[in-house]
Structure formats: C-alpha cells, structure tokens
Amino acid sequence: MQAAIVLLSGGLDSATTLAIARSEGYACHCLSIDYGQRHRAELNAARRIADAFGAVEHRVTAVDLAGFGGSALTDAEIDVPVDGLRPGIPVTYVPARNTIFLSLALAFAEVRGSRDIFFGANAVDYSGYPDCRPEYMRAFEALANVATKAAIEGHRLTLHTPIIALTKADIIRRGSDLGVEYALTVSCYQATDDGRACGRCDSCRLRRDGFKVAGVVDPTCYA
Amino acid sequence: MQAAIVLLSGGLDSATTLAIARSEGYACHCLSIDYGQRHRAELNAARRIADAFGAVEHRVTAVDLAGFGGSALTDAEIDVPVDGLRPGIPVTYVPARNTIFLSLALAFAEVRGSRDIFFGANAVDYSGYPDCRPEYMRAFEALANVATKAAIEGHRLTLHTPIIALTKADIIRRGSDLGVEYALTVSCYQATDDGRACGRCDSCRLRRDGFKVAGVVDPTCYA
Numbered sequence: 001m002q003a004a005i006v007l008l009s010g011g012l013d014s015a016t017t018l019a020i021a022r023s024e025g026y027a028c029h030c031l032s033i034d035y036g037q038r039h040r041a042e043l044n045a046a047r048r049i050a051d052a053f054g055a056v057e058h059r060v061t062a063v064d065l066a067g068f069g070g071s072a073l074t075d076a077e078i079d080v081p082v083d084g085l086r087p088g089i090p091v092t093y094v095p096a097r098n099t100i101f102l103s104l105a106l107a108f109a110e111v112r113g114s115r116d117i118f119f120g121a122n123a124v125d126y127s128g129y130p131d132c133r134p135e136y137m138r139a140f141e142a143l144a145n146v147a148t149k150a151a152i153e154g155h156r157l158t159l160h161t162p163i164i165a166l167t168k169a170d171i172i173r174r175g176s177d178l179g180v181e182y183a184l185t186v187s188c189y190q191a192t193d194d195g196r197a198c199g200r201c202d203s204c205r206l207r208r209d210g211f212k213v214a215g216v217v218d219p220t221c222y223a
Numbered sequence: 224m225q226a227a228i229v230l231l232s233g234g235l236d237s238a239t240t241l242a243i244a245r246s247e248g249y250a251c252h253c254l255s256i257d258y259g260q261r262h263r264a265e266l267n268a269a270r271r272i273a274d275a276f277g278a279v280e281h282r283v284t285a286v287d288l289a290g291f292g293g294s295a296l297t298d299a300e301i302d303v304p305v306d307g308l309r310p311g312i313p314v315t316y317v318p319a320r321n322t323i324f325l326s327l328a329l330a331f332a333e334v335r336g337s338r339d340i341f342f343g344a345n346a347v348d349y350s351g352y353p354d355c356r357p358e359y360m361r362a363f364e365a366l367a368n369v370a371t372k373a374a375i376e377g378h379r380l381t382l383h384t385p386i387i388a389l390t391k392a393d394i395i396r397r398g399s400d401l402g403v404e405y406a407l408t409v410s411c412y413q414a415t416d417d418g419r420a421c422g423r424c425d426s427c428r429l430r431r432d433g434f435k436v437a438g439v440v441d442p443t444c445y446a
Contacts, residue, residue, distance in 0.1 A: 063286040063327075070334040089372045096330035099370050103326045104286075107319035111293035130375045139366040146362050147322050149312045152353045 001027040003114040004160075005105045008032050008058070010045030011187045012207055013163055016175035017120035018053050020162045023178055026116060030058040031108050033101050035094070036066025036074050041195040045186040052184060061104055070095050073189060080189045082200035089128050090202060092189055098131035102140050102159070109157065110148050117144075118160045124167050137161050168210030176216055183219035196223040224250040226337040227383075228328045231255050231281070233268030234410045235430055236386060239398035240343035241276050243385045246401055249339065253281040254331050256324050258317070259289025259297050264418040268409040275407060284327055293318050296412060303412045305423035312351050313425060315412055321354035325363050325382070332380065333371050340367075341383045347390050360384050391433030399439055406442035419446035 004026035008014045021028050032046040043060060050058035065074050071094040072078040078091055098121065105117045121132045130136065141159040145151045163171050175182065187207045188197035197204050199222045211218035227249035231237045244251050255269040266283060273281035288297050294317040295301040301314055321344065328340045344355045353359065364382040368374045386394050398405065410430045411420035420427050422445045434441035 059290065061287050061290060064284050065330065067282065067284060068330050068334045089375065093372055094330075095333035096326055096371060099326040099329055099366065100323070103319055103322040106322055107288065107291050107293075107317075110318035111291045130372055131370050133369070136366075136369045139362075139369050143322065143359075143362040143366045146356070146359045147354050148319060149316055149353055152312065 001025060002116065003027050003029055003056070003112050004116040004118055005109045005112065005114050006030050006055070006118040007101055007105050007120065008046045008050060009120070010042035010049065010185060011120075011203075012175070012182060012185045012210075013122050013171060014120035015049045015180050015182070015185045016163055016171050016178070017118050018049065018055070019175055019178035019180045021118045021160070022053055026118075028053065028055045029108065029112055029114065030055045031105055032058065032060045033104060034060050034062045035097070035100075036064055038073060038076065038189070039191050040193050041186045041191040045184060045195060048184045052181060059108065063100060063104070065094060065097065065100070068095065080201050082198065084205065085202050089130065092202065093129050096131070098129075098136070099140070106144050106147065106157070110150050115150070115155050115157050116160060117157065118162070121161050121164050122166065122168075122171065123164050134161075134164060137164065167213070168206050169213035172210050172214040172216050176214075183221075192223055196221050198223060224248060225339065226250050226252055226279070226335050227339040227341055228332045228335065228337050229253045229278070229341040230324055230328050230343065231269045231273060232343070233265035233272065233408060234343075234426075235398070235405060235408045235433075236345050236394060237343035238272045238403050238405070238408045239386055239394050239401070240341050241272060241278070242398055242401035242403045244341040244383070245276055249341075251276070251278045252331065252335055252337065253278045254328055255281065255283045256327060257283050257285040258320070258323075259287055261296060261299065261412070262414050263416050264409045264414040268407060268418060271407045275404060282331065286323060286327070288317060288320065288323070291318065303424050305421065307428065308425050312353065315425065316352050319354070321352075321359070322363070329367050329370065329380070333373050338373070338378050338380050339383060340380065341385070344384050344387055345389065345391075345394065346387050357384075357387060360387065390436070391429050392436035395433050395437040395439050399437075406444075415446055419444050421446060
C-alpha cells in the first residue's frame with residue numbers, strides 16, 4: 001500500500017477526504033495541527049476519526065498561530081459571526097493557515113516517503129477563504145515539486161483535493177456511502193470542549209443545510 | 224516607513240539580510256522560528272541581532288519539527304557531518320523547513336499588513352538544499368500571491384532574497400559595509416548553548432572560508 005498524508009481537522013470535510021483516501025487504497029498517515037484554535041473538540045474528533053478509519057498513525061503537531069492573532073478562530077477577543085454568511089472574506093479566516101498546514105504535511109510526507117497529500121478543501125459551499133480555491137491548490141503543488149529533496153530526486157508529489165468541487169450535500173452523500181460516521185465529526189467554529197455545536201456560525205449553517213439537502217439525518221449534537 | 228517581515232535565524236546570512244532591509248528603509252518585524260533545533264544559541268543570537276538593528280519587534284514562533292525527525296538538525300540521533308561538503312543533499316537538510324518558515328512569515332505579513340518578506344537564502348556557497356534555489360523562491364512568491372486575503376484584495380507580496388546570488392565573501396563584505404557585527408551571529412549547526420562554534424560542520428566551513436576570502440577578521444568564537 002502506498003503511504004498518503006491526510007490532513008485531518010476533525011470536521012466533516014476532512015473525515016470524508018480520509019474515507020476517500022482509504023477507499024483508493026492508501027495507507028493513511030493523518031496529521032492534525034494544534035494551532036491555538038478556540039476549542040479542543042476538533043482535535044479530539046480528529047483522533048476518533050483516525051481510529052475509526054484505521055489510519056496507520058495520527059500525529060498532532062503544534063504551531064502557535066494564536067500568537068499572530070488576526071482571526072476569530074485564534075483570538076478570543078474577536079467574536080465568531082453568527083448572523084449568516086455575508087459577502088467578502090469573514091473574520092474566521094486565519095492568515096495563511098492552509099499554507100502552514102500544507103507545508104507541515106509536506107514535511108511529514110517527505111519524512112514518511114509519501115508522494116501523496118490529501119486535503120479536504122472545498123470551494124463550493126465554503127466561507128470564501130482564498131486558500132481553498134483550485135488556483136491556490138495548483139500553486140501549492142507547483143511549490144511542493146521544487147521544494148524538497150524528494151522533488152529533486154524526481155519523485156513527483158500530488159496534492160489530492162477530492163471534494164474541492166462538491167457541494168456540502170454531495171460530500172455528505174459520498175461520505176455516507178463510504179461509511180463515515182458524521183456523529184464523530186465537529187465542524188462548529190465555537191464548539192464546546194465536549195463537541196457540542198452552536199448551530200449558528202457559518203460552519204454550522206453550511207453543515208446543517210448540507211444534511212438537509214442530502215436527505216441524510218443530521219447527527220450533530222447541538223448545544 | 225513600510226513594514227517588512229524579516230526571517231531571522233541568528234546566522235550570518237539572515238543578519239546581513241536584515242541590515243539590507245533596514246538600509247532600504249523598511250520598518251522590520253523580525254520572525255524567528257523555534258523548531259526544535261539542536262541548540263538555543265541561534266535564537267539567542269537572533270534576539271541580539273534584532274536589538275542591534277532596531278527591529279520594530281522580534282517574534283519567536285514555535286513549531287514542532289523535531290517530532291517529524293528526518294534531519295541531523297532536529298534529531299539528536301543523527302550526527303552532524305564534520306568531514307566537509309560532499310555531493311548530494313546532506314543530512315542537515317530539514318524536510319520542507321523553508322516552506323514552513325515562509326508560510327509563517329506570510330501569516331505574520333498578513334497580520335501586520337506587510338507586503339514584503341525578506342529571506343536570507345543563498346544559492347551559491349550553500350549546502351545544496353532544494354529550498355534555497357531561485358526557482359523555489361519564485362514558486363513561493365507565486366503561491367503567496369494567491370494564498371491570502373491581501374492577495375485577493377490586490378496587494379502584491381514580494382519575496383526579497385537580496386543575498387541569493389552572492390558568494391559568502393560578498394555577503395560578509397556587504398554586511399560589514401552596513402555595520403553588521405558578525406560576532407553576534409551564530410552559524411554553527413551544533414553550537415554550544417552559549418554560542419561557541421564547532422569549526423568543523425559544513426556551515427562553519429562555509430563561514431570561515433567566507434571571512435578568509437573577504438579579507439575580514441573572523442570574529443567567530445570557536446569551542
């Protein structure tokens with residue numbers, strides 16, 4: 001089995017991405033990032049999901065993004081919006097977060113001899129983040145292919161983003177077909193530490209609408 | 224004054240790069256990364272250099288690369304080579320290190336509203352690292368310019384690598400002209416915690432030869 005690195009946040013999208021990577025036969029090395037997010041529920045969920053899908057390993061790497069501030073997800077002084085999606089990039093955007101996460105995944109891939117990174121970015125039912133767009137993914141893959149010793153030695157790295165063009169409902173249908181237990185996942189931007197969702201932030205709204213449109217029972221535990 | 228982010232390792236190259244950024248009139252926000260390197264002398268040196276050059280601030284951000292392993296600079300079980308430079312990429316290469324450092328600099332730039340990152344990479348008298356080459360720098364700049372909210376809003380980010388094409392001797396001459404006190408810098412891969420250099424690793428050899436060729440007295444404190 002080929003080794004793949006799977007970035008696992010603990011949310012619905014990355015859990016589905018892990019299920020897809022497993023269904024394609026990869027031995028999955030999961031990576032979660034402890035970046036100073038508001039709550040611990042995400043990382044706990046990531047651990048449960050990695051276990052449920054028979055990941056080879058699950059590594060949690062710490063990086064202090066809260067020290068930079070500038071986002072509602074890392075700075076307790078900035079409120080998470082709960083009034084619905086608005087035009088523009090919301091305050092839940094974390095500066096350069098995906099670039100940091102992918103660069104850590106790239107390091108992990110090189111150490112494990114993996115040429116495949118799976119990343120659950122989505123550019124359809126999303127919050128308008130710049131680093132979720134297909135052109136961003138292409139630019140990162142181009143960078144990865146000049147950045148490493150493996151690249152110089154001729155091993156091409158592929159950045160897989162299997163759900164980037166799916167609607168939230170399609171992601172949920174796909175994951176349900178693959179046996180993802182969405183009760184294990186936490187999407188809420190301000191979940192309680194034991195994983196209950198606020199039901200009002202952008203991420204909760206997108207998730208709830210997704211279950212509704214998919215015709216799948218929403219197993220989310222709301223606070 | 225325009226704000227610039229300057230990645231500061233504590234070594235000769237990044238100290239010179241900071242001096243160049245200051246000479247070009249930037250207000251410098253220095254960023255050092257505590258990534259689990261073998262010794263603390265580097266970060267202490269970075270602090271002294273930032274002070275000496277009147278940096279606006281000096282932030283040290285922690286990221287756990289030692290957990291990944293795979294390099295003599297982060298894994299105490301892998302010896303630092305002391306027999307001179309050989310063909311190929313040495314074991315002191317840290318997987319994806321510069322990608323991780325630059326992505327953190329990108330986050331810092333976005334939070335500080337800066338459009339300029341200064342990075343002291345060098346592709347002449349160097350150890351053959353893939354992520355020190357000009358094509359790597361171009362790929363990162365391209366990524367940065369699709370990655371952020373600032374990019375979407377039309378603010379172009381420039382990655383400055385002012386010493387990338389200089390020899391070590393030319394870097395030292397340039398820095399000396401700008402008043403860099405090289406006694407403050409630590410280049411050794413396995414310096415003692417109080418900053419004394421081994422004199423035998425690749426980095427020490429490149430540095431010592433640089434001073435010799437430049438005709439500048441080597442102020443390095445050897446162990």
